Each structure stands twice: as C-alpha cells, then as structure tokens.
Amino acid sequence: MAEQKATNITWHEANVVQTDREQLLNQKGCVIWFTGLSGSGKSTLALEVESKLYQRGHLTYVLDGDNVRHGLNKNLGFSPEDREENIRRIGEVAKLFADAGVIGMTAFISPYRTDRDNARDLLDEGRFVEVFVDCPLEVCEARDTKGLYKKARAGEIKEFTGISAPYEAPAQPELTVNTSDQSLEECTANVIALLESKGLIPVSQ
Ligand SMILES: Nc1ncnc2c1ncn2[C@@H]1O[C@H](COP(=O)(O)OS(=O)(=O)O)[C@@H](OP(=O)(O)O)[C@H]1O
Ligand SMILES: Nc1ncnc2c1ncn2[C@@H]1O[C@H](COP(=O)(O)OP(=O)(O)O)[C@@H](O)[C@H]1O
DSSP: OOOOOOOOOOOOOSEEEEEEEHHHTTSEEEEEEEEEETTSHHHHHHHHHHHHHHHHTTOEEEEEEHTTTHHHHHHHSSSSSHHHHHHHHHHHHHHHHHHOOOEEEEEEEOOOEEEEEEHTTSSTTSSSSEEEEEOHHHHHHHOOSSSSSHHHHSSSSOOOBBTBBBOOOOOSSSSEETTTOOOHHHHHHHHHHHHTTTSSOOOOO
C-alpha cells in the first residue's frame, strides 16, 4: 500500500457532483476492469465495447497497459512491486473517470488478486465491474500478437506473465468471457448486456 506522505491537505467539495454529470450523460460512471493474460483479448474487447457504446451515445475512455506505460507509468517495470504500483495508479485514475461520469475501461494484465481488489474498493458498490478475459496460455502463446511469448521462452524477457511470473485468476468476477471459444461479437454483447442489467446504461430499445 502506498504511504500517505502529504500532510496539511484539505478535501474540497465540488458544486457539480457525479450524479449531475451522470444526468447529463444518461449513464452511470463506472469502471469495467478487464484482466487476463497478454494476448487474451483485453484491448481488442475493450475497444470493441467502446465502439458499441459510442454508437449508442455513451462517453467512455479506455486505459490500456501498453499505452499508459508510455506516459503516466513509464517509470515502472514488471517486478511484483512495480505491477502493484501500476495497478494502484490505474485504480485511482479509473476512479476519477467514474467520478467524471465516464464509463472507464481498463485493459491491464493486473495479475494479482489483491491489487485488483484494492482497485475495486476505491469505487462504490456496483460501479466496479471485473471482466475476466479467460484464454488458455497455449492459445495466447499461439496468437503471440507481439512476439513477446517467443522472447519470454527464449529467456529474453524476464518475469513474463504466464511463463515466469504468476497470474491469479479472479475468484468472483462479474463476468467471464472465454476468447478461445467465444467470438469477439459474443464477448462484446455479453459485456454490454451486463452493463444494462446492472443499470449502468439504459436498456437498448
Ligand atoms: N514481463 C512482462 N510481463 C507481461 N507483459 C509484459 C512484460 N513485458 C512487457 N510486457 C507488455 O506489457 C503489457 C502488460 O502491461 P500491464 O501494465 O498490463 O501489466 S501489469 O498489469 O502491470 O502486469 C503487455 O501487454 P498486453 O499484451 O496488452 O497484456 C505486454 O505487451
Ligand atoms: N473473442 C475474442 N475477443 C478478443 N480478442 C480475440 C477474440 N478472438 C480472437 N481474438 C484475437 O486475440 C488477440 C488479442 O490481442 P489483444 O487484444 O492485444 O490482447 P491483450 O490486450 O489481452 O494483450 C487479437 O489478435 C484478437 O483479434
């Protein structure tokens, strides 16, 4: 857990609050947290859900592991401590998106259950939706979209998730999609249906 270093700081209440912004946007601010192995389909699925929600007039934002590690988290590597800090920061950023009324989506391996649960605890009940993007390691490795598994097997990348670093599957995710036997369309439809059933977006007419 990150240490609270700053002292003499005071919380300022805003005039316009989350519910005001939600009325404006006709949606509930929330976080859809995609977790799974590299190559399981987190980014592909998050971006497809975003396209579908955009077509329905919803405001979304996708935070993607590779992209965030080019900026905000460029000083973090892949040790357990750095992954923890990576996910802690993303959890806090995602919370800000939800407070802004946005449907925030995160596509990080987020391999540790405790780190994901800490991100969940930042949000009010029902506003954190964990989606386990389940896909066997063999399938992810066969896809090898970025050639990283090959490098990891050759020992050129240390601490690679699934090969030489752990992945802890969620115990009770709100949804599991299996990208090795469900199509992208099916997985996307399941995520959208879940958002509807939880009242985070209105049901499609
Ligand atoms: N050692 C190691 N282990 C796993 N992944 C690695 C590693 N080195 C680089 N990459 C690339 O970084 C992406 C994962 O970053 P994340 O921020 O999602 O990782 S984590 O949540 O902090 O574990 C991951 O992207 P995805 O394939 O989109 O998951 C990889 O492209
Ligand atoms: N049902 C599915 N959902 C998402 N991706 C899928 C699915 N079926 C096959 N794929 C493919 O799997 C790969 C997943 O890559 P990517 O989205 O970059 O994964 P990740 O972000 O988890 O590393 C893509 O090439 C994508 O086309």
